[in-house]
Amino acid sequence: MHPMLQRLDDLAAHLATRDDTIAVLGLGSAGAQRGRLDDHSDLDFFVVVEEGAVSRYTTRTDWLTVPCPVVWSFAHERHGRKALYADGVFVEYAVFTVPELRRVPFRGARVVWRRADAPPGLTESDAPVPRPPFDTVEFHLNEALANLYVGLHRELRGEHLSAARFIQGHAVDRVVALLRLGEGEPPYRDVFDASRRVERTYSPRVLPLERMVPGYRGNAAAARVVLDWLSARYPIPAPIGAAIEDLLSS
Incomplete structure (x- = not known):
């Protein structure tokens, strides 16, 4: 397994032990299009959590350091962070509740882990992808x-x-x-x-x-x-x- 995908699997395995997490979704080259993955890829993923738990995963990075030490990170938007691991793996992640996830435009997600009672359709977004006014x-x-x-x-x-x-x-x-x-x-x-x-x-x-x-x-x-x-x-x-x-x- 590519080290990038192994890192995501390790994170998902840890998050699966927590009561307030619902699912982990891989995106980009860690999502449905894994043929894109190479040594220059970064690791994009979503963490789906219970109501009230978003800030715990966006402001604290203790869970992120479980597989490997994090040497640098910052909040790049209200729902997520970017971070660099000590071994050079660069990650960008966002954290949403299920209703919030439905409003985020994304494509090509892959379920890395989901709780048994997680709702269906987590890899599909109801939000349209931003497009130019005309595609002609x-x-x-x-x-x-x-x-x-x-x-x-x-x-x-x-x-x-x-x-x-x-x-x-x-x-x-x-x-x-x-x-x-x-x-x-x-x-x-x-x-x-x-x-x-x-x-x-x-x-x-x-x-x-x-x-x-x-x-x-x-x-x-x-x-x-x-x-x-x-x-x-x-x-x-x-x-x-x-x-x-x-x-x-x-």
Whole structure:
């Protein structure tokens, strides 16, 4: 067994001895898609507890240290913590009651352990996954063009960081979405983060990320690459295309 999964099993075995725990769910590469797991994975999981027990597991880490000492941890949100074990295993976990769990958007969970009287359906969320307003070629193309336009104005104003987020971040996300629509769902797609595993899915010839994401001072060059990529595949509306070209020549 991979050490990451063994760590989760060890935690679950300990939590199973406590009266206020209901279940442990593995997520991400420790969830239903364990084929994603490798030596660079972190360990994501949920702990499902009785009413009134959430704060015990989010503010205290005595239970977390049972398999191995924890050398660093912090609360990253109200329901969870991130932590680093002495042996290098990095974990991110959240703690919910059953009603709270129903309201959390997640996918691909796996039951590591559940109490005999735990309710069914713990691996399924009733909450929708956040999505863009439209998942169409028209939307992603025009949103990418809008990102380029706004980003280039930020660049010309001297706001290089903001420009990078629009051009090398948001616009490239739309490029990835267009590839997904054109070439089909990639394997192990992360519905919460489109950037995950794109390098394994698309070759540099199809998705030239090195030129689309060159860095802080490369915003104009990145915008040119993204615009050319879009122009080679889709008809660019003339007004916005001309406006972006004007900004690139400024």
